[in-house]
Structure formats: C-alpha cells, structure tokens
Amino acid sequence: MNVRSFQLSDYQPLTALLEEVLSEECYGLTMEAFARQLSWDSELVLVAVEHTEIVGMIIGTIDQNKGYYYRIAVSPHHRSKGVGKSLISGLRQRFQQRGVSKILIAADEHNEPVLPLYEAMGYATTDFFRSFQKLSIVAG
Structure with a gap:
C-alpha cells in the first residue's frame, strides 16, 4: 500500500x-472541506492506494500553526488492515515537516x-477538537 498526496x-x-462510506450529510460537508483544502494546500489531502485502487483518504488542514485531522475514510473491504493508521501517520509526518505546534483531531458527530483509532x-481525548463551528470555515 502506498500513501501519497491527492492527484487530480x-x-x-x-x-x-x-x-460509499459516508452518510449523505457527512459526504456534503466532506466535499466542501475537500474542495476548500485543495485550493489552500493539496499536500494535506492524502490517499491510500492498494495496487491501483484508492482504498482510503484523509483530509488535514493547518490553522494558526495547529494541524487538524479533519476527515478519514477507508473502504469497508480494507478496514483493520492498517490503512487508517498509515494515513494518520502520513499526515502527522506532513504536519511535523511544517513545524505545527500541536496536532488536533476534529471531533464532530461524523x-x-x-x-478510538486515534x-x-x-x-488523548484532550487532542479532540470539538467546535460548533465548521472547521473548514475556521481554518484557512
């Protein structure tokens, strides 16, 4: 499996x-954040590829020197195989390369x-960022 930056x-x-994996509401919110993040910094959108198939993705963002894991999605057929952990590790590495001061996990109902994976x-639960505002509006 290869974890790399999103390509068109x-x-x-x-x-x-x-x-396939997100609810309709979550899909809409995720696509908004995905498009916004691509316009800001596409290097923080990672995909996991097994052979030639996209089996997972993660969206991150940086705001005020803090890195945020926004959304992670893994194909049901590839869960419990380390895909999510590889995506999280790959994004953490990007955050560290950028010198962020803290990494947080966006913790919404979705x-x-x-x-538990994080x-x-x-x-720790203190790393979970719960906000009534959309992260995609806050971050920039």
Missing part, C-alpha cells in the same frame, strides 16, 4: 469511496466512530 486523476475514485495511535 484520483477525483472520481475518491468521490466514489466517500459516497468522526465519533474513528476516535486513541490507539497515542492521541
């Missing part, structure tokens, strides 16, 4: 993956099911 040729398979990777 990934758009169709990536949106198909998101449609991310609740994956918070905890298993050493993040």
Whole structure:
C-alpha cells in the first residue's frame, strides 16, 4: 500500500469511496472541506492506494500553526488492515515537516466512530477538537 498526496486523476475514485462510506450529510460537508483544502494546500489531502485502487483518504488542514485531522475514510473491504493508521501517520509526518505546534483531531458527530483509532495511535481525548463551528470555515 502506498500513501501519497491527492492527484487530480484520483477525483472520481475518491468521490466514489466517500459516497460509499459516508452518510449523505457527512459526504456534503466532506466535499466542501475537500474542495476548500485543495485550493489552500493539496499536500494535506492524502490517499491510500492498494495496487491501483484508492482504498482510503484523509483530509488535514493547518490553522494558526495547529494541524487538524479533519476527515478519514477507508473502504469497508480494507478496514483493520492498517490503512487508517498509515494515513494518520502520513499526515502527522506532513504536519511535523511544517513545524505545527500541536496536532488536533476534529471531533464532530461524523468522526465519533474513528476516535478510538486515534486513541490507539497515542492521541488523548484532550487532542479532540470539538467546535460548533465548521472547521473548514475556521481554518484557512
């Protein structure tokens, strides 16, 4: 499996993956944040590729020297195989290269099911960023 930056040729398979794994509401919010992040800094949108298939993705952003994991999605057929951990590690590496002062996890109702994954990777509940504002509006 290879984790790399999003490329324009990934758009169709990536949106198909998101449609498959996210609720309709979450898909809409994620696509807004995805488009916004691509316009700001496409290096913080990573995909996991197994052979030629996109099997996962993660969107991150940096705001005021803090890195945020915004959304992660993994194909149901590739879960529990380390894809999510590889994506989180890849994005953490990007954050560290950029010298962010703190890394936080956007914890909205759509991310609740994956918070244990972040905890298993050493993040604490104090690293979860809960806000009534959309992160995509706050970050920039």
